[in-house]
Amino acid sequence: MLDADFFRRWMTATAVSVDREADRLTALDSPIGDADHGSNLRRGFTAVTAALEKEAAGTPGAVLVLAGSRLISTVGGASGPLYGTLLRRTGKALGEAAEVDEAGFAEALRVGVDAVMQLGGAAPGDKTMIDSLVPAVDALPGGFRAARAAAEQGAEATTPLQARKGRASYLGERSIGHQDPGATSAALLIAALAEADGE
Amino acid sequence: MRMLINVPETVVADALRGMAAAHPELAVDVENRVIVRRDAPVAGKVALVSGGGSGHEPLHGGFVGPGMLSAACPGEVFTSPVPDQMVRAAAAVDSGAGVLFVVKNYTGDVLNFDMAAELAEDEGIRVAKVLVDDDVAVTDSLYTAGRRGTGATLFVEKIAGAAAEERQPLERVEALARQVNANTRSFGVALSACTTPAKGSPTFDLPPGELELGVGIHGEPGRERRAMMTSGEIADFAVHAILEDLTPRNPVLVLVNGMGATPLLELYGFNAEVQRVLTQRGVAVARTLVGNYVTSLDMAGASVTLCQIDEELLRLWDAPVKTAGLRWGA
Numbered sequence: 001m002l003d004a005d006f007f008r009r010w011m012t013a014t015a016v017s018v019d020r021e022a023d024r025l026t027a028l029d030s031p032i033g034d035a036d037h038g039s040n041l042r043r044g045f046t047a048v049t050a051a052l053e054k055e056a057a058g059t060p061g062a063v064l065v066l067a068g069s070r071l072i073s074t075v076g077g078a079s080g081p082l083y084g085t086l087l088r089r090t091g092k093a094l095g096e097a098a099e100v101d102e103a104g105f106a107e108a109l110r111v112g113v114d115a116v117m118q119l120g121g122a123a124p125g126d127k128t129m130i131d132s133l134v135p136a137v138d139a140l141p142g143g144f145r146a147a148r149a150a151a152e153q154g155a156e157a158t159t160p161l162q163a164r165k166g167r168a169s170y171l172g173e174r175s176i177g178h179q180d181p182g183a184t185s186a187a188l189l190i191a192a193l194a195e196a197d198g199e
Numbered sequence: 200m201r202m203l204i205n206v207p208e209t210v211v212a213d214a215l216r217g218m219a220a221a222h223p224e225l226a227v228d229v230e231n232r233v234i235v236r237r238d239a240p241v242a243g244k245v246a247l248v249s250g251g252g253s254g255h256e257p258l259h260g261g262f263v264g265p266g267m268l269s270a271a272c273p274g275e276v277f278t279s280p281v282p283d284q285m286v287r288a289a290a291a292v293d294s295g296a297g298v299l300f301v302v303k304n305y306t307g308d309v310l311n312f313d314m315a316a317e318l319a320e321d322e323g324i325r326v327a328k329v330l331v332d333d334d335v336a337v338t339d340s341l342y343t344a345g346r347r348g349t350g351a352t353l354f355v356e357k358i359a360g361a362a363a364e365e366r367q368p369l370e371r372v373e374a375l376a377r378q379v380n381a382n383t384r385s386f387g388v389a390l391s392a393c394t395t396p397a398k399g400s401p402t403f404d405l406p407p408g409e410l411e412l413g414v415g416i417h418g419e420p421g422r423e424r425r426a427m428m429t430s431g432e433i434a435d436f437a438v439h440a441i442l443e444d445l446t447p448r449n450p451v452l453v454l455v456n457g458m459g460a461t462p463l464l465e466l467y468g469f470n471a472e473v474q475r476v477l478t479q480r481g482v483a484v485a486r487t488l489v490g491n492y493v494t495s496l497d498m499a500g501a502s503v504t505l506c507q508i509d510e511e512l513l514r515l516w517d518a519p520v521k522t523a524g525l526r527w528g529a
Binding site: 026030031032033034035036039040043072073074075076077078079080081082119120164165166167168169170171172174 | 207252274275276277278279280281282283305306307310311314336337338344347395397398402403415417418419420422
């Protein structure tokens, strides 16, 4: 069973890896975007960990709703609303239960990913965070390690795609040949699940 | 990296403190990043709120004042502001006549302003939105994020701002803003990439002797790279690209806009070429504005924006405006 502490560890582990990988995310964002994905997410997840230390969030759902709200009010750009919606809607789907099992979490995360697809209008293959989140959700019944591998493969598979959403879409065919920074950061979020689980 | 900054993290806040010191007619909330005309809310007047990433100065903060914006929300460099800023701005300027959000078509700006509109309406503020998408370099299709908003933003903010100053109602101000956007097209070229403070090096690699055609204002490369062209050749390319999409039957407003690092000497010379091409194509020019208005940090290059107008739009364009970045008749 996964309790509120597990979800706090998930957010903290994400913040640590976003901080560690910020320069790489920004480097991925410079040929096809505007070179700030790493610094924006770092600002957001730093605010998330600060909020989780300060404000009471006693259930898995409350932890994720708080984290999502902080991302919306600190990140800006497209990443703020998209990541914020992912966590908020996942948290709301978890309801007020004190603990959830892995199957329940997988279902809730799918609700969150669907909400992101609806908000951003992106589908798999558009070269966005969806390209690592959807495979991760599909793989999640097989455990966190399987989800991590699926997300990382999904992120790498964005390289040959032509972007159809977000700032990279303005480049048309010139967006081909670059791994999508949003898919890459989403893979970090999924990888942090395994870390929160004690790996 | 040679930049006149302290550290990248405080670039926006430092600029806002300096703006506050230079412009006592503006109320600048540095902590919450909201710039408001000091006499707001103005009784009976529709309020205009815009915002977007920083790095495009004077857009948007430099366009706050009588005759134009009521408030602006600057985000991080090239990053949309957050909904909290927009709601705070709307609440500070709403007189009860409603608020028009002027939103440039970038995924982040659209999503954050959509969220802000919902929150503001929860607080009882009437909100309308206009989406600016004038850049002909981006193919407008279901399979992209759509055209970018660039130079038309200035025309929309000036003309809708003048209508609001006349106490026209929200529906009318919104309709005028949409009309201006629908009649405006832009095309930009870059002679160099820009350097964001966070990255500290050029955002893309442009070898000497080459230029990017069809750039936006966020340091992303354009649609096509070519060997360096003359000012006249660039004017031909840019104006033709616009006129492939817009066939003006009325006179146009012309904006020859610098991207930040191109001196006025070059911009005026470029404007001479733009005017030559327009004359050759039989397009009448009503007014021309030349300068750095919708910039992209230290990018070298320029964009051309044409707005087809009628008598009312021209009257509103000529109306007094008193802001840090645009000022006449007041």
